[in-house]
Amino acid sequence: MYEAHDSFRGPADPDQQIWRYVDFSKFVAMISTGSLFFSRVESFNDPFEASFTLGSVEGMDRAIEKLLESDMPEHGKRNLRAGWLAMTENRKTSRGNAVVSCWHSSSYESAAMWSLYLKSNEGIAIRTTFKRLCNSFAVAKDTVLIGEVKYIDFERDSFNAGNMFEAFLHKRKSFEHEKEIRAIAPFGMPPDRLTAEARNIPVDLGELIESVVIAPTAPDWFFEVVEQTTRKFGFNFPIEKSTLTQQPYFGVERL
Numbered sequence: 001m002y003e004a005h006d007s008f009r010g011p012a013d014p015d016q017q018i019w020r021y022v023d024f025s026k027f028v029a030m031i032s033t034g035s036l037f038f039s040r041v042e043s044f045n046d047p048f049e050a051s052f053t054l055g056s057v058e059g060m061d062r063a064i065e066k067l068l069e070s071d072m073p074e075h076g077k078r079n080l081r082a083g084w085l086a087m088t089e090n091r092k093t094s095r096g097n098a099v100v101s102c103w104h105s106s107s108y109e110s111a112a113m114w115s116l117y118l119k120s121n122e123g124i125a126i127r128t129t130f131k132r133l134c135n136s137f138a139v140a141k142d143t144v145l146i147g148e149v150k151y152i153d154f155e156r157d158s159f160n161a162g163n164m165f166e167a168f169l170h171k172r173k174s175f176e177h178e179k180e181i182r183a184i185a186p187f188g189m190p191p192d193r194l195t196a197e198a199r200n201i202p203v204d205l206g207e208l209i210e211s212v213v214i215a216p217t218a219p220d221w222f223f224e225v226v227e228q229t230t231r232k233f234g235f236n237f238p239i240e241k242s243t244l245t246q247q248p249y250f251g252v253e254r255l
Helices: 024-033 054-068 074-094 111-117 130-139 164-168 173-178 191-197 220-232
Strands: 017-023 035-037 099-105 123-129 145-148 150-152 170-172 180-184 200-202 211-214 239-241
Touching: 017 024, 017 111, 024 035, 024 123, 024 220, 054 074, 111 123, 123 130, 130 145, 130 180, 150 173, 164 170, 164 180, 170 173, 211 220, 220 239
Parallel strands: 150 170, 211 239
Antiparallel strands: 017 099, 017 123, 035 200, 099 180, 123 211, 145 180
C-alpha cells in the first residue's frame, strides 16, 4: 500500500495530471493481471541512478578526514572507514534492490514522451493524477513510496548522502524533460526475490486509470482493438484519441 514519507514529496496539487506511455503489450499485461510493472533501477540506462553527487562525496570525505585527524580511538577510526566503504557498496547494491514505476507529470500530452517511450506505433498513454496513483496501491501488500524526482547539477549540488531514499529521487539536469513522478517498491528486497515476485505490484486499476489515450502514430483500426481488449477484461476506462492528431487551424476552411 502507499505510504507517505518525508523524503517523498508530491506535487503541490495532488490532482496534478500524470502520464505513463507504454506499448500495447504492456497495457494488456497490466489489465490482464491487475498490476503495475516496476523496473529494477539497475536496468536503467543512466549510470548515475542511485549514486552520490560529487559534492556529497567530497563533503563526506572532508567530514571523515576531520574525524580521522581527531583524537578518536583507533578502533573508532577503523569503524568509520569501514562504515564509509560499506555505505558506498550499499549504494551500488541498492540499484538491484529497488524497483520503480516512472510517470510523467504534465497537464498536457507530450509529443516527446511518445517518441521516447514507444517501441512501435501501437502504443497508449495512461492518464491519471498523483492522488489516484497513490490511492490505487491500497490493494497492494508491499509498501509503495511515491514522490517527485528533483533534477540537479551532480558536479555542484548535493543532497543528504546519509539518506538512501534521496539518491533515488535526484537525477542529473540532462533528464529534466522527464518531469518524473517515481513510485518505489519494494525497497531493500533481495534481488532474487525481485526477479521472482516484485516486478508486478497489484493496483486498483479502476482507481488508477482516468483515461487511456491512443498514440498519435497508431493506425485507425488500433482504437477499436484497444477498446475491445479493455472491455474484454471488464474495464470501462474512457478511450481517447491523441490530441496530436487534431487538424491545424488555418482558417481558410471556415470561409
